[in-house]
Amino acid sequence: MADICESGICIESLRKRYGKGETAVDALKGVDMQVAPGEVVGLIGPSGSGKSTLLKCLGAVIEPTGGRMILGGGVIYDDGWKISDLRALRRDKIGFIFQAPYLIPFLNVTDNVALLPMLAGKANGDARKRALELLDALDVVHRAKAMPPQLSGGEQQRVAIARALVNRPPVILADEPTAPLDSERALSVIEILNQMARQYETAIIVVTHDEKIIPTFKRIYQIRDGHTQETAGEGKMVHNTKNGLLSA
Amino acid sequence: MISLAGRDISHAWGKFVFTGIGLGLLIGVTLSMAGIYRGMVDDAKALLDNSGADLWVVQQDTLGPYAESSSIYDDQYRGILSMAGVARAANVTYFTMQVRLGDNDVRAMVVGIVPGGPGQPGYLVAGRHITRSHYEAVADMATGFALGDRIRIRRNLYTVVGLTRRMVSSGGDPMVFIPLKDAQEAQFLKDNDAIVQQRRRTAANPAFDRPSVPGLLDAVIASQSTNPYVNAVLVQLKPGHGPDQVADTIRRWKRLQVYTRMEMEKILVGKLIATSARQIGMFLVILSVVSAAIVAFIIYTLTLGKIREIAVLKLIGTKNRTIAGMILQQAVALGIIGFIVGKTAAFFWAPVFPKYVLLLPGDAVRGFLAVMMICVLASVLAIRVALKVDPAEAIGG
Numbered sequence: 001m002a003d004i005c006e007s008g009i010c011i012e013s014l015r016k017r018y019g020k021g022e023t024a025v026d027a028l029k030g031v032d033m034q035v036a037p038g039e040v041v042g043l044i045g046p047s048g049s050g051k052s053t054l055l056k057c058l059g060a061v062i063e064p065t066g067g068r069m070i071l072g073g074g075v076i077y078d079d080g081w082k083i084s085d086l087r088a089l090r091r092d093k094i095g096f097i098f099q100a101p102y103l104i105p106f107l108n109v110t111d112n113v114a115l116l117p118m119l120a121g122k123a124n125g126d127a128r129k130r131a132l133e134l135l136d137a138l139d140v141v142h143r144a145k146a147m148p149p150q151l152s153g154g155e156q157q158r159v160a161i162a163r164a165l166v167n168r169p170p171v172i173l174a175d176e177p178t179a180p181l182d183s184e185r186a187l188s189v190i191e192i193l194n195q196m197a198r199q200y201e202t203a204i205i206v207v208t209h210d211e212k213i214i215p216t217f218k219r220i221y222q223i224r225d226g227h228t229q230e231t232a233g234e235g236k237m238v239h240n241t242k243n244g245l246l247s248a
Numbered sequence: 249m250i251s252l253a254g255r256d257i258s259h260a261w262g263k264f265v266f267t268g269i270g271l272g273l274l275i276g277v278t279l280s281m282a283g284i285y286r287g288m289v290d291d292a293k294a295l296l297d298n299s300g301a302d303l304w305v306v307q308q309d310t311l312g313p314y315a316e317s318s319s320i321y322d323d324q325y326r327g328i329l330s331m332a333g334v335a336r337a338a339n340v341t342y343f344t345m346q347v348r349l350g351d352n353d354v355r356a357m358v359v360g361i362v363p364g365g366p367g368q369p370g371y372l373v374a375g376r377h378i379t380r381s382h383y384e385a386v387a388d389m390a391t392g393f394a395l396g397d398r399i400r401i402r403r404n405l406y407t408v409v410g411l412t413r414r415m416v417s418s419g420g421d422p423m424v425f426i427p428l429k430d431a432q433e434a435q436f437l438k439d440n441d442a443i444v445q446q447r448r449r450t451a452a453n454p455a456f457d458r459p460s461v462p463g464l465l466d467a468v469i470a471s472q473s474t475n476p477y478v479n480a481v482l483v484q485l486k487p488g489h490g491p492d493q494v495a496d497t498i499r500r501w502k503r504l505q506v507y508t509r510m511e512m513e514k515i516l517v518g519k520l521i522a523t524s525a526r527q528i529g530m531f532l533v534i535l536s537v538v539s540a541a542i543v544a545f546i547i548y549t550l551t552l553g554k555i556r557e558i559a560v561l562k563l564i565g566t567k568n569r570t571i572a573g574m575i576l577q578q579a580v581a582l583g584i585i586g587f588i589v590g591k592t593a594a595f596f597w598a599p600v601f602p603k604y605v606l607l608l609p610g611d612a613v614r615g616f617l618a619v620m621m622i623c624v625l626a627s628v629l630a631i632r633v634a635l636k637v638d639p640a641e642a643i644g645g
C-alpha cells in the first residue's frame with residue numbers, strides 16, 4: 001500500500017518497550033497499520049493491549065523503541081525521530097480527540113477552536129473565522145460565545161472535534177471519543193468523523209471499546225499481545241438526525 | 249494570539265481579586281512599616297529643626313540631651329554667649345511626663361525654654377508665644393489641649409496660650425513648652441513630706457545648725473531646694489561662622505560636649521532610633537517572605553488546578569514559553585492588584601496611626617519593584633511544575 005504512505009498514516013513494525021531490564025513491558029511488538037486519507041478506521045483490543053501506547057507514539061508524545069511511522073507523506077520516525085520540532089508536528093499535522101473533551105475552561109467555544117491556528121501564527125480574525133466555519137459545520141455555532149462548562153456533553157465533544165480539525169491536519173487520533181456519550185450521540189460523533197474525513201481528506205484512527213460504534217467501521221485493527229490484525233468491519237452508516245444532533 | 253493569562257484571570261476574577269486584596273493588605277502593612285520608619289526619622293529631624301539651634305552644648309561625655317541625660321549648670325550659657333561667633337544662647341530642659349488636664353492625662357515631653365530665646369517653637373498655629381516667666385504653656389496640637397485650657401504639670405497649673413504642630417520628641421510624644429524657671433522647679437520638685445523631712449535632717453546636722461553663724465541653716469536649706477541645672481544650652485551662630493569652629497572653641501574653653509546639627513542628626517538616627525529601625529527592618533523582611541510565600545502558594549495551586557489544561561495545551565502544540573508566560577503574567581497581575589490595594593490601604597490608614605507615618609513616593613516605587621520581583625520569583629515554582637507536565641497525560645491511559 002505504498003500510495004497510502006504518500007498521504008495517510010503508515011506504520012511499519014512499530015515497537016515500544018516501557019522501562020528497562022526485568023520490569024520492562026513490551027507494549028507494542030511490531031505493529032503494522034495503514035489508514036488512507038478520508039478513511040476512519042477503528043482500533044480495538046482488550047485493556048492493556050497497547051492502544052493508548054500506539055496513539056501516543058503516533059501523536060509524538062512518547063518515543064517508540066523501533067520501527068517506522070509516516071504521517072501525511074512525511075517520515076516522522078524511522079528508528080529515531082526524523083523531525084526536530086515535534087511540537088509543531090503535533091500542532092500542524094495531528095488532531096487529537098480525547099475521551100473527555102478537555103476544552104480550555106477559561107476560553108469560550110470559538111477561542112477554544114481558534115487557539116490552534118493562533119498558535120500556528122494565524123491572525124486572530126482569520127483563526128476565529130475558520131473556527132466559526134467548523135463550528136457551523138458541526139452544528140454548534142449557536143453556542144460559539146458560550147464557555148465550555150455551559151455546553152452539554154455532546155456539544156463539548158463536537159467543539160473538541162472542531163478543535164482537532166481546525167488546522168486541517170492530515171491525521172486525527174481519537175482515544176475513546178464516545179465513551180461519555182449515550183448511543184445516539186456516540187453514533188452522531190462517528191457520523192461527523194466520517195463526514196469530516198471525507199470533506200477534509202483526513203485519515204482518522206478511533207480507539208474504542210464501544211460496542212455501539214464498532215459496527216460503523218469499514219476496517220478495524222485489532223491489537224492483541226502487541227501485534228495488530230486487520231479485520232473487515234460492517235461499515236454500517238448511521239443517519240441519526242432525529243433530535244437534530246447533526247446537520248444534514 | 250490571545251492572552252491566555254488575561255482570559256484565565258477574567259474567567260476566575262473573583263479568586264484573583266480576593267487573593268489580590270489579601271496580598272494587598274499585607275503589602276499595605278509593609279508600606280506602612282516603611283512609613284513608620286520614615287516618620288521616625290522625620291520626627292527626629294523636625295525635633296532638631298524646631299529647636300532652632302545650630303549647636304547643642306551638653307554635659308561632657310554624654311550624647312545628650314535627647315539620646316542620653318545631660319545636666320549642666322544653668323549659668324554656663326553666659327560664658328558661651330561671650331564667645332566669638334555665638335549670636336544667641338539659651339538654657340533648655342527636657343523631661344517626659346504625664347501632663348494632666350482635668351481627669352485625663354497625656355504623655356508629653358515638657359520643654360523648659362527661655363521665652364524669646366532659641367528653643368522656643370518657631371511657628372504657632374494658634375495663640376501666642378510664652379511672654380510671662382511663669383505658668384504659661386504652649387502645647388502641641390497632638391496633646392489635644394486647646395487655647396485657654398488649664399493643664400497641670402506636677403503641682404502647678406499652666407494656661408495654654410499657644411498651639412504648635414508636629415512638635416514631637418524622638419519617641420513621638422507631643423511637646424509642651426513652659427518657662428525655663430518653672431521647668432527647672434518641676435524637674436526638681438519633691439513632695440511636701442520629702443521637703444519637710446529634708447529640712448529636719450539638715451537642721452539636725454550639727455555641721456549646719458550653728459548658733460554662732462546665724463543664717464547658715466537657712467542658706468543651706470535654700471540651696472537644697474533650688475535646681476541650678478539645665479539639660480543643655482542651645483546656641484545660634486552669627487552669620488559667617490562655621491559650626492565646627494565655634495563648637496571647637498566651646499569644647500576647649502568650657503570643657504563641655506558640643507554637637508553640631510549634623511552630629512545631632514547622626515546621634516538621633518544612628519543611635520536613638522537605630523534599634524527601632526532594625527526592628528522595622530526585621531518586620532519588612534518577614535513581611536516580604538510571607539508575601540512571597542503567599543504569592544508562590546496561590547500561583548502554585550492555581551497552576552496545579554490547571555495541569556490537565558496545560559497538558560492539552562502542550563499536546564496541541566503550545567510552546568513552553570507561552571505556558572511559562574501565562575503563569576508569570578498571572579503572578580505579576582496578582583502583584584499589581586496587591587500593590588494597588590496595598591498603596592490605597594496605606595494611604596487611608598496612615599493618618600490614623602498615633603505616630604507620624606510618612607509614605608514616601610520613593611518607598612512606593614521600591615516597594616513596587618520588590619513586589620514585582622517577589623511575584624516573578626514566586627512563579628518559578630509553578631512554572632517548573634507546568635514545564636514538567638507531560639503532554640502524554642492529556643491522552644491518558
Ligand SMILES: Nc1ncnc2c1ncn2[C@@H]1O[C@H](COP(=O)(O)OP(=O)(O)OP(=O)(O)O)[C@@H](O)[C@H]1O
Pocket residue numbers: 018019025026027045046047048049050051052053054645
Ligand atoms: N508509562 C508506562 N510505563 C510502563 N508501562 C506502561 C506505561 N504505559 C502503559 N504501560 C503498559 O503498556 C501496556 C499497554 O498499555 P496501554 O495504556 O497502551 O493499554 P490500552 O490498550 O490503552 O488499555 P486500556 O484499554 O485499558 O486503556 C500495559 O501493559 C501497560 O501496563
Ligand SMILES: [Mg+2]
Pocket residue numbers: 051052053644645
Ligand atoms: Mg487506553
